[in-house]
Amino acid sequence: MPARRDGTQPLIAHGQVYLRPAERDDVPLFVRWLNDARTTRNLSMVTPISNASEEGWFERMVESQGRDGYHFVVCLLSEDRPIGTCGLFELDLRNGSAGLGISIGDPADTGHGYGSDAMRALVGWAFAMLRLERIWLDVYAFNSDARRLYDRLGFVHEGVSRHGAFRFGEYVDLDRMSILSGEWRASQVETG
Numbered sequence: 001m002p003a004r005r006d007g008t009q010p011l012i013a014h015g016q017v018y019l020r021p022a023e024r025d026d027v028p029l030f031v032r033w034l035n036d037a038r039t040t041r042n043l044s045m046v047t048p049i050s051n052a053s054e055e056g057w058f059e060r061m062v063e064s065q066g067r068d069g070y071h072f073v074v075c076l077l078s079e080d081r082p083i084g085t086c087g088l089f090e091l092d093l094r095n096g097s098a099g100l101g102i103s104i105g106d107p108a109d110t111g112h113g114y115g116s117d118a119m120r121a122l123v124g125w126a127f128a129m130l131r132l133e134r135i136w137l138d139v140y141a142f143n144s145d146a147r148r149l150y151d152r153l154g155f156v157h158e159g160v161s162r163h164g165a166f167r168f169g170e171y172v173d174l175d176r177m178s179i180l181s182g183e184w185r186a187s188q189v190e191t192g
Contacts, residue, residue: 005080012072012125015117019072019086019125022061026073027054029082033105042143043103044165067091069098074118083109086118088126088135096133098126119153124188127181136178140167147175154187155179 002013010018022030028051033039035048061071071087084104091098102118104110126132137155139146155177164174 002077004077010077012121013077014121014124015113016077017074017083017114017117017121018077019118019121020075021065022058022071022073022085024055024058026082027051027058029105030054030085033084033103036105036107038107039103039105042140042146072122074102074104074114076114083114084118086122088122088130091130093130093132096131098130098132098135100135100137116149116153119149123153123179123184127184133181134178136176138164138174138176140165141173141175142167147177150177153179154183156183 002015002018003009004018010020012019031049031051031054034043034045034054065071069087069089069091071085073082074084074086075082083106084102086100086102088098088100100119100122102115102122104115123135126135136158137150138161139150141160156179158176158178161174161176163171165172
């Protein structure tokens with residue numbers, strides 16, 4: 001298990017990153033990230049956000065943490081520095097499923113494998129600790145980098161929501177992908 005700089009071992013970690021709950025002190029950082037068009041290009045956001053609106057989101061997220069989903073801050077182990085967020089939403093423990101979302105905040109932190117490590121940490125934890133059977137996500141058809149990552153991690157393309165979203169002045173397709181717990185376990189054995 002990887003350790004943080006202070007020697008403690010995080011509960012949810014993989015490779016270069018660990019996941020922790022969001023804190024109120026993170027709100028200004030989230031606002032900075034989410035007001036950068038380079039970051040929100042692949043998210044469903046269409047307007048800038050304020051500290052006040054993000055504070056409201058934070059309160060709702062804390063209230064629903066563990067019931068409707070889980071939200072985490074992705075942090076670098078080497079620097080103990082937040083670099084993004086990830087989480088599960090539409091958590092359905094009865095049927096063993098959840099949606100997944102991820103975002104690396106600063107474009108300078110993309111392309112280093114942090115997103116892959118965060119996905120491995122979150123998906124591994126969700127299957128092992130929540131006993132989920134299926135994790136799904138939607139990805140814009142134009143987001144080929146994310147699609148390659150999800151393919152590499154073993155997510156399977158399930159279908160297309162044709163013109164499922166309006167982005168940048170046009171309707172775009174949304175690809176639905178998912179992974180089952182058995183597929184995840186098999187892929188972890190293969191990658192060692």
